[in-house]
Every structure is written in structure tokens, then in C-alpha cells.
Amino acid sequence: MKRILVPIKRVVDYNVRIRVKPDGTGVVTDGVKMSINPFDEIALEEALRIKEQGHAEEVVAVTIGGNDCQQQLRTALAMGADRALHVLCDEVIEPLVAAKILLKLIEKEAPILAILGKQAIDDDCNQTGQMLAALWDRPQATFASKVEIAGESVRVTREVDAGLETLEIDLPAVITTDLRLNEPRYVKLPDIMKAKKKPLDVIDPVSLGVTVTQRIKATHYAPPAARSKGVMVKDTAELVTALRSKGLV
Amino acid sequence: MNKVLIIAEHDGSRLNPATNKCVRCAHDLGESDITVVVFAAEPAAIAAEAAKIDRVQTVLTVAHSAHAPLLSANVAPQVAAMASPYTHIFGPSTTFGKDLMPRVAALLDAAQVSDIMAVESARCFKRPIYAGNAIVTVEVEPGAPVIATVRTASFEAAATTESSAAIESISPEVTLPQHTRFVSMSAARSDRPDLQTANRVVSGGRALGSAENFQILYSLADKLGAAVGASRAAVDAGYAANDMQVGQTGKIIAPELYLAFGISGAIQHLTGIKDARTIVAINKDAEAPIFEVADYGLVGDLFQIVPELETLLSAN
Ligand SMILES: Cc1cc2nc3c(=O)[nH]c(=O)nc-3n(C[C@H](O)[C@H](O)[C@H](O)COP(=O)(O)OP(=O)(O)OC[C@H]3O[C@@H](n4cnc5c(N)ncnc54)[C@H](O)[C@@H]3O)c2cc1C
Ligand SMILES: Nc1ncnc2c1ncn2[C@@H]1O[C@H](COP(=O)(O)O)[C@@H](O)[C@H]1O
Numbered sequence: 001m002k003r004i005l006v007p008i009k010r011v012v013d014y015n016v017r018i019r020v021k022p023d024g025t026g027v028v029t030d031g032v033k034m035s036i037n038p039f040d041e042i043a044l045e046e047a048l049r050i051k052e053q054g055h056a057e058e059v060v061a062v063t064i065g066g067n068d069c070q071q072q073l074r075t076a077l078a079m080g081a082d083r084a085l086h087v088l089c090d091e092v093i094e095p096l097v098a099a100k101i102l103l104k105l106i107e108k109e110a111p112i113l114a115i116l117g118k119q120a121i122d123d124d125c126n127q128t129g130q131m132l133a134a135l136w137d138r139p140q141a142t143f144a145s146k147v148e149i150a151g152e153s154v155r156v157t158r159e160v161d162a163g164l165e166t167l168e169i170d171l172p173a174v175i176t177t178d179l180r181l182n183e184p185r186y187v188k189l190p191d192i193m194k195a196k197k198k199p200l201d202v203i204d205p206v207s208l209g210v211t212v213t214q215r216i217k218a219t220h221y222a223p224p225a226a227r228s229k230g231v232m233v234k235d236t237a238e239l240v241t242a243l244r245s246k247g248l249v
Numbered sequence: 250m251n252k253v254l255i256i257a258e259h260d261g262s263r264l265n266p267a268t269n270k271c272v273r274c275a276h277d278l279g280e281s282d283i284t285v286v287v288f289a290a291e292p293a294a295i296a297a298e299a300a301k302i303d304r305v306q307t308v309l310t311v312a313h314s315a316h317a318p319l320l321s322a323n324v325a326p327q328v329a330a331m332a333s334p335y336t337h338i339f340g341p342s343t344t345f346g347k348d349l350m351p352r353v354a355a356l357l358d359a360a361q362v363s364d365i366m367a368v369e370s371a372r373c374f375k376r377p378i379y380a381g382n383a384i385v386t387v388e389v390e391p392g393a394p395v396i397a398t399v400r401t402a403s404f405e406a407a408a409t410t411e412s413s414a415a416i417e418s419i420s421p422e423v424t425l426p427q428h429t430r431f432v433s434m435s436a437a438r439s440d441r442p443d444l445q446t447a448n449r450v451v452s453g454g455r456a457l458g459s460a461e462n463f464q465i466l467y468s469l470a471d472k473l474g475a476a477v478g479a480s481r482a483a484v485d486a487g488y489a490a491n492d493m494q495v496g497q498t499g500k501i502i503a504p505e506l507y508l509a510f511g512i513s514g515a516i517q518h519l520t521g522i523k524d525a526r527t528i529v530a531i532n533k534d535a536e537a538p539i540f541e542v543a544d545y546g547l548v549g550d551l552f553q554i555v556p557e558l559e560t561l562l563s564a565n
Contacts, residue, residue, distance in 0.1 A: 130321070164435045
């Protein structure tokens with residue numbers, strides 16, 4: 001079966017104002033709104049569209065994390081994923097470990113594509129897709145803003161610093177999504193009901209033969225340096241005078 | 250002593266200044282032997298530029314027709330093949346480096362530190378998370394190579410010197426994969442300064458309302474010798490090209506002067522301009538969050554203020 005794997009991460013919602021704990025041990029996540037990482041929602045939307053165009057038959061959403069992550073998997077199922085895999089794990093999952101776990105799932109599921117977000121908006125690592133592609137020894141197209149399946153390969157337009165780059169990569173492959181790839185659909189109430197009946201398998205990472213290790217230790221968290229308070233000017237002339245006096249224009 | 254390998258970014262003929270920033274970051278590691286490697290079809294001119302960067306001891310070149318343009322699928326296995334002598338392997342935190350370095354790290358079974366903004370010690374770094382709303386100090390486990398991307402906005406360019414490092418050609422023994430093919434590149438050509446390195450940036454948001462209206466910012470930018478940037482909303486609406494986006498998922502920049510017109514100041518945008526020396530915000534809404542970070546704020550209609558600014562700047 002032609003399958004697409006979509007790894008999704010549960011993260012603090014992008015609208016939440018992040019606060020660092022006063023003791024510097026982390027950021028406050030208790031009681032804050034959690035969501036699917038926005039880039040992963042875009043990845044799921046793209047997978048669903050590829051399926052709707054007839055290029056794939058099944059979309060499988062995957063997450064690695066604690067029990068609470070099932071909320072996001074249910075949302076993914078309500079959006080249209082056919083089934084979900086939950087690799088249950090309470091430890092900190094570094095991108096390399098996530099990639100190793102995803103590789104094990106790929107060996108079982110043999111997808112034609114794995115579509116990931118380009119970055120998780122909590123750790124902002126921007127690593128997992130590329131690492132997965134390397135371990136899988138398959139092509140990668142990161143920062144995708146357009147995806148066109150053409151038989152055994154896929155054309156991907158990428159948002160790079162210099163403009164838009166188009167690559168052609170052979171399937172199977174890894175794609176990571178940028179913001180302008182698509183606009184994710186809204187979940188409708190009946191779909192939420194239907195999603196409850198869709199299969200969601202819980203997997204123990206030990207059964208996959210992956211040891212969860214932490215190779216980079218976070219020792220301290222701090223808020224960013226604040227910018228000093230500026231001044232309001234009353235009109236354009238005053239602005240220009242101020243900028244001139246500082247030698248800025 | 251650290252042995253640092255830096256992967257050069259270039260456009261086929263010229264070295265990208267991001268490479269120089271990586272060298273500057275490597276200086277902070279302490280006593281280090283710094284090597285820059287240039288993968289290119291014709292690396293000679295690029296290598297000569299790299300050889301002039303302060304404290305670069307060696308420049309290695311890997312000439313191969315497959316390296317025009319650079320594809321991570323080709324470069325990563327070659328970097329991995331030459332990695333063993335190095336304690337640190339750095340690339341810039343640009344789309345090039347972000348695409349490449351994790352692929353290298355995974356091939357070496359190593360974790361990666363993304364977006365180094367400060368070096369605490371040879372294995373301990375500061376990096377931004379949550380769109381720059383928190384700064385985390387991280388320590389890489391002993392023994393493993395430190396694979397990292399360098400947040401270019403956090404580092405000055407290293408000086409260039411008169412003397413030149415040794416340039417050596419190598420050819421790592423790797424069979425290059427055939428699964429990834431370059432098709433095309435569409436880059437908006439412009440004579441304006443590059444957004445990532447410009448001293449001054451004029452930036453517009455959703456308020457501009459159309460691509461035509463954006464012209465008033467180009468005109469002002471030309472007067473100032475500035476690059477032009479945009480918010481995501483402006484890019485999404487088609488007023489500006491994607492490579493102009495500033496912010497968490499666009500470019501992180503550190504100009505001397507940043508002028509924001511009709512940009513509300515969402516955290517995802519602000520994270521891209523935190524390191525700007527002076528931020529000027531023009532917005533008709535006095536409550537806009539951009540004013541919280543602006544050094545100079547002016548409440549008003551940009552369609553009136555931009556032409557006024559242009560006129561006043563033209564006077565002497
Ligand atoms: C995962 C994620 C990543 C994101 N990454 C980025 C990113 O990299 N960069 C980015 O910019 N955004 C990013 N965003 C989007 C961000 O949250 C905001 O939606 C966006 O920055 C808003 O753009 P804006 O300020 O142009 O538009 P708006 O928020 O709509 O603001 C327009 C402003 O213009 C003012 N205005 C209107 N008319 C005038 C006038 N005539 N004169 C003066 N002022 C006027 C209004 O008062 C308002 O403040 C991201 C969002 C998400 C979820
Ligand atoms: N714990 C996780 N579970 C599922 N997917 C993940 C996880 N961590 C990372 N990913 C995927 O990898 C992408 C990039 O994450 P990162 O490398 O952490 O920025 C995310 O957008 C997800 O698609």
C-alpha cells in the first residue's frame with residue numbers, strides 16, 4: 001500500500017507567551033495550551049492532499065512523547081489521518097533519537113514519503129527530517145513550498161535564502177514543510193467523533209530497539225536580554241532629526 | 250586543542266559572509282586549529298577568499314561537477330568521510346547550513362547544536378528556543394564531535410588578513426547518490442544590498458496592501474542604501490517575495506538600522522530583528538506590540554510618513 005508517514009509533535013501553542021521559570025530550569029508548560037506543531041499540521045494537510053489526488057492510499061500520523069500526546073494524534077485523525085502510532089516515551093526526545101525511532105517505524109510501514117515539519121517551534125532545532133533522511137539513506141527536500149508527485153519521483157520547490165529552488169528526488173523520500181506549502185483544513189465536529197474509532201497503536205520504544213539517550217544537556221534557561229525602552233517621536237521631522245543625531249541616516 | 254572544520258557556503262563563485270561568521274564563532278572556542286572546506290565545481294576563487302579569514306589555518310577544496318549547485322545529499326557523506334580528525338564541525342544557520350548539518354550529524358551518529366548564539370566553552374553554548382523567547386545553555390556530551398550551526402546574526406565577521414592560509418585539494422572517497430537532482434533556481438535579482446548582511450533594512454507588513462504599494466519602500470530603501478524585508482503576512486499575501494521574510498521562519502538579521510512599516514510585531518517577527526542595533530517602528534496603532542521593542546516609535550499612517558521621510562532624507 002502506498003503510504004505517507006507524518007510525524008507530529010505536541011508543542012506549546014504558538015500564541016502562548018512563553019515564560020521562563022524563575023529558577024532557570026525550563027519554561028512554564030503547566031496549564032498552557034498545547035497544539036500540533038504548526039509545521040506538522042501543514043505536513044499532515046499535504047499528505048492528505050496527496051492521498052486525495054490518488055498518489056497515496058494511507059496517511060499514518062506518528063508521535064513520540066508522553067500520554068498527553070494522544071490529544072494531538074486524535075486531532076490528526078480528525079483532520080483525516082487513517083491511523084495513528086504513539087511511541088510512548090516520557091523522556092526528552094532529541095532529534096537524533098526521534099529520527100532513529102521514526103526509521104524503525106519506516107522499516108515496518110515502508111512509506112513512499114515521510115513528511116515532517118521543518119522545525120518544532122519549541123526546540124527550534126530544524127534537524128529531525130534531515131537526520132531521518134540520512135539514516136534512511138534517502139533523499140531530502142527541506143523547506144517545501146510546493147510538492148508535485150510525478151510517478152517514482154517528486155518535484156519539490158524549496159524556500160531557500162536566495163529564492164526558490166526546485167529539486168527532483170526519487171521516492172521514497174523525506175520532505176519537510178515550510179509555512180506557505182498549504183493552509184491546513186479545519187476539523188469539523190463529526191470528524192472528531194469519527195476519529196475516536198480510528199486505530200491508534202501505542203508502541204514501546206524498547207520494542208523498537210532504540211535506546212533513548214540525551215547527548216546534549218540543557219543546564220540553564222533564561223529569558224532573552226530585554227531591549228531598553230525606546231522613545232516615541234511625534235512626527236517624521238523629529239524622527240529624522242533623531243536618526244541623524246545618531247548618525248544612522 | 251580544538252580542531253574545527255567549517256563548511257563554506259557560497260554561490261558558486263563567491264564566499265557567503267555567513268562562513269566568515271562561523272569562523273568568528275570558532276575563535277571563541279579557545280585555542281583552535283581552524284579548517285574551512287569548500288565543495289564546489291570550481292573552488293579556487295572561493296578558497297582564496299576563505300584563506301584570507303583571520304585564524305583560518307587550512308582551506309580544503311573538493312572540486313566536483315556534482316557540487317554545482319551544492320546538494321546536501323552529495324555534500325553530507327563527503328563531510329562525514331573527512332570528519333574523524335575534527336572535534337567541531339560548523340555550518341552557518343542559513344537554509345544551506347540547516348539543510349546540510351543535521352544530515353552530517355546523523356551520518357556521524359552525533360547530536361547537533363542548532364543556532365549557536367554564544368560560546369560558553371568548547372562544549373557549552375547558548376542557543377535560542379521558542380522563537381527566541383528563551384535562551385538555553387546546552388552542554389554536548391564528552392567524546393562526541395560537536396556538530397553545530399552558527400546563528401550568523403550573533404557574530405561579527407572575522408577580520409580578513411593579508412597573509413593566506415594553505416589551500417589543499419582533497420577528494421573524499423564517497424560514491425555520490427543519484428537520487429537527488431537539481432532542477433532550477435528562481436532568485437529575484439536585485440541591485441539592492443543583501444537582506445542578511447545589509448546595514449540598513451526597510452521592512453513592510455500587511456498594511457502595505459499590495460505589491461504595487463511596496464514600491465514606496467523600495468524607493469525609500471534606495472535612498473538609504475538599504476535592503477528590503479517583509480513580514481510573513483506581506484509575503485503570504487504576495488506583496489513581497491519569500492526570500493524577503495524576516496522572522497523565526499524567515500531571515501534572522503542584525504542590521505544597524507531596521508525600519509518597520511505597518512508591521513504589528515508578532516513574536517515570530519520580532520525574533521528575526523532582536524539583534525538589530527536600532528529599531529524604528531511606524532504603525533498607525535499606538536498599541537501595536539512592535540513599539541515595545543522599538544528604539545524610536547512613530548504613530549501614524551505609513552502612506553503619509555514614507556514619502557515625508559524620503560523628502561526629508563533628500564534634503565541635504
Ligand atoms: C509558526 C509560525 C511562524 C511564523 N513565522 C513568521 C516569520 O518568520 N516572520 C513574520 O513576520 N511572521 C511570522 N509568523 C506570523 C506572525 O505570527 C504574524 O502573523 C505576522 O508577523 C503578521 O504580519 P504583519 O505584522 O505584517 O501583519 P498584521 O499583524 O496584520 O499587522 C499589520 C499592522 O499594520 C498596521 N497598519 C495598518 N495600516 C497601516 C497604515 N496605513 N500605516 C501604518 N500602520 C498600519 C496595523 O496597525 C497592524 O499593526 C509566523 C507564524 C507562525 C504561526
Ligand atoms: N517527538 C516527536 N514526535 C513526532 N515528530 C517529531 C518529534 N520531534 C520532532 N518531530 C518531527 O520533526 C520535525 C522537526 O523537529 P525538530 O528537528 O525538533 O525541529 C517536527 O516538525 C516533527 O515533524
